[in-house]
Amino acid sequence: MIKNKLLKINKKLIVTTILILFLSLSLIVQTINAEPQLDKPYLSIEDLSNSIADIAEKNSPAVVNIDTVRMVETQNPFLDDPIFGHFFGDQFKEYTRTIPQKGTGSGFIINQEGYIITNEHVVHKAEKIKVTLSDGREFTGEVIGSDTTSDMAIVKIKADHLPLVALGDSDKLRVGEIVVAIGNPYGLQQTVTMGVVSAKGRSIPTGIEGRVYKDFIQTDAAINPGNSGGPLLNTKGEVVGINTAIIPFAQGIGFAIPINIAKKNIDDLINLGKVRRSWLGVYIQEVTPEIAKQFNQAEAKGVLVGDVVKNSPAEGVGIKTGDIIKKVNNEEVNSPEELQDKIGNIEINKEVNVEIVRNGETISFIVKIGEMPTVEEEGSKTPKEKVFSVQTGLKVESVTTEIAKELGLPWVKGLVITEVVPGSSADDMGLQQGDIVLEANRTELSSVEEWEKVINKLEPEGTLLLLVFRNQHTYYVPIKVEKID
Template structure:
């Protein structure tokens, strides 16, 4: 086939243009692929640790390639100030009393003492250091009925501790050891705790020193009755951080490593629930014990209950009352010859305000009364059979248990 000169020129132009376009297109695709690979390489080269920030407010992560998160940081700050307390006390031996029966004595000689009258009871708990010169805080039940205890520091030193004061009403006690320049804890604030916040417990459960557990704040303002210790006067913090025997007296921390409570009560029938005394209550009691050796608790002499429709019916039946309200705080009973009795309060009164502050739960009433001093005049506003009345009650001292 013969081609004209013009046709040959057109074919040559198309051939050159096509090759150029192909080369340009290949170069464009190569650049695109190279950029993607560079981005991919940068992403894959980034260490995983650098993309997880370490936050004191609760984000669990590590920085700089190490394993220090907010929990470890809190424990490093507070751990050295947490101690183990070993208490030894003599208690009556019930078997010895039983063997004093003449019918059983004939099996033994007249002068023979088959069973010792007393036995030694040993217990282990926890505590934490408040001051550099050796002031410690723990639970009352850890050091009850003993004058001295053995205190073991995290650095291994073991020192004799003197029990300065015990308050069984709040389950708080203080101990003094002879030492200086000790590590101390930092006290936080438990007043504004919200369920769901982090909670860290440090203590010596089951003889396992310096054990750390973590969970959340499960609830606040749990009454002593709800916790199962009705003889105490504390509104407890509830947590699911594991608390076992031996944790008693140890600190409950927030995410910043500040003490917000003193681990104390464990319900035998509970799984994954523990309770702590709010640090404001514990610190106030500890200060009084160190300065005066004892604590006087304001006392009104009323038995209260939070109302509900079902609870109202039950209280009316059991106490022969005629409460009409479905909500509020009802006075179920008034102790004879008590400040409440002298002040004019009666069973069936529904408390509305304490010292002018509206209250909705018995725990709130307990807190307001406990924050006052013995001898203070407390204004109690109640609904009595539909009529609002205010009674001024002078608080007395909480009666000592015999």
């Protein structure tokens, strides 16, 4: 009797277990076969393709082709030959020709008044500008304003019924976001490419000594010669950048100016023909541990003043070369970029408190911020060599009247670098032939003998702090003293 009851109970348990397993399996199968539950609607490849096509169709009419002609002077090619040039150069110098040089780029229309944004390098020194719209209409363009620092220019045409682009917010761009570039590479009109934002805040050299384009958007959307000045658009069809540069021989690396930077400059370019920038009037550099040690600073903080521009706001209040700027309006600055950003955000003619450290003493200045002037960069010539210093990897000689005249120096003082040993610390720090050394370890130099006195006091593996003059301003360079075997 008890056995029968137990058997009945076991049978019920078995049946119940089987039913539970069956129901569980059914639920699993249903879950696997069910459509995935997404927070956002599923976007097919076809939908994405149509979206990109819509962006191109909407914005391409506002993208223009810009053809330029600039006049360049050429000379007889035989003058480059050392033998011909030596014997006949003076006789043939007058046989130069001025020839037209053609260029091409892109731009985009921003309002019905006919204003077009493009790159400064697209229209640089152009004597003739032809703007061609997507509908085939051609107009003569006029440069209303340009700015080499941001590589921006505004070209104006006289036209009506113009298609326009919408300007977006580049600050909202995210790395990985899809972007579309439209332009006229190699003169091929209305070319559309797609990619993603590869990085933000990139800095790239301009090719001009000491000048760097900052805060660029990096993208792998194909940008080729002729694309310069064209728009970079987000998936809403808004312009988020101005296609500007490529790295030659690199694959999939292009750069664009963030449109938020451009928007700050548009009014100045249209109304003034240039961009007004706040200006303190100092050449600055990072305080490295080596520099901090030379200036008896406990920490590598602040920004070092390498040079002070004549007649600048900084010079007017008494800021000097060698001062370390610690604070601006009671806010710490610990990099050249931080100082530039803070000064750049202060209105021209407004007063600002600048706190510096000089010879261990903290000094505060009230500076009236000025407007940055336009400065042309100049190169250096290569002088002759004379004296060699094994420890530093440099050859130097005294600056004579002849050398000062040859290099275009405003004075006769210091030592000129005549050779930099390849692979030395001086080479690593970027010192070049033609640089003028004004100080070594805070000691002014006027002769090779004074230089050798400083060098002879150095310990192996120590640091030599040089004050160097190049391109009309000075800056500090710390180099490691090389051990002699």
